[in-house]
Amino acid sequence: MLRTLKELFNTLAEPSPADRPEQQEHRLQLATAVLMVEVMRADAASGDDERTAIVRALGEKFALQADEVDRLFELAQSASRDAPDLQGFTSQLNRGFSAAKKVRIVEYLWQVAFADGHLSNHENHLMLKLGDLLYIPRGDFVAAKQRARAAAGLKPEGH
Structure with missing residues (x-):
C-alpha cells in the first residue's frame, strides 16, 4: 500500500513500461478512490x-x-484536496480499465452519491462530468445510475 504523500503524487505520474504491476494497481486504486x-x-x-x-466499494472492487x-x-x-482537476485521475482509469470496468466504477460513484438517500445538484453535475471524462456511453451511464439508485432503495426517477 502507498506510504507517503510523495509516493501518492508519484503514482499519478505517467506510467512507464518499467512500472511493476503493483505500482499500476496502486495508481488505479488511488484514482478510483x-x-x-x-x-x-x-x-x-x-x-x-x-x-x-x-x-465498502473500495474493499469490494480491489479486495483490500x-x-x-x-x-x-x-x-x-489528501490528493482530492491538492489536485487542480480530475483529468489526471480519469486519464489513469481510461488507460487502466476496460469500458465494462469503468461502467462498474461509475456505478460505485453513483452508490456514493446516493448513500445518504438524496442526490444533490452538485453531485449530479459532478457525475455527469465524470461520465464524460471516462467516456461512458450515455445508456450505460444511466443504467449504472438506476442500478445504484435501486441498490440504495430509492424510487426510480420521475416517481
Whole structure:
C-alpha cells in the first residue's frame, strides 16, 4: 500500500513500461478512490453514509483489507484536496480499465452519491462530468445510475 504523500503524487505520474504491476494497481486504486472522495465532497451534507459507501466499494472492487482501505481513503482525501482537476485521475482509469470496468466504477460513484438517500445538484453535475471524462456511453451511464439508485432503495426517477 502507498506510504507517503510523495509516493501518492508519484503514482499519478505517467506510467512507464518499467512500472511493476503493483505500482499500476496502486495508481488505479488511488484514482478510483479520489473520484469517490470527490463525489462525497460534492454533497455539502456529506457524512458517514458516504464514507461507508466508499470503504465498502473500495474493499469490494480491489479486495483490500480494512487497514489498506483506510490508508487508501486517507491518501485519496489528501490528493482530492491538492489536485487542480480530475483529468489526471480519469486519464489513469481510461488507460487502466476496460469500458465494462469503468461502467462498474461509475456505478460505485453513483452508490456514493446516493448513500445518504438524496442526490444533490452538485453531485449530479459532478457525475455527469465524470461520465464524460471516462467516456461512458450515455445508456450505460444511466443504467449504472438506476442500478445504484435501486441498490440504495430509492424510487426510480420521475416517481
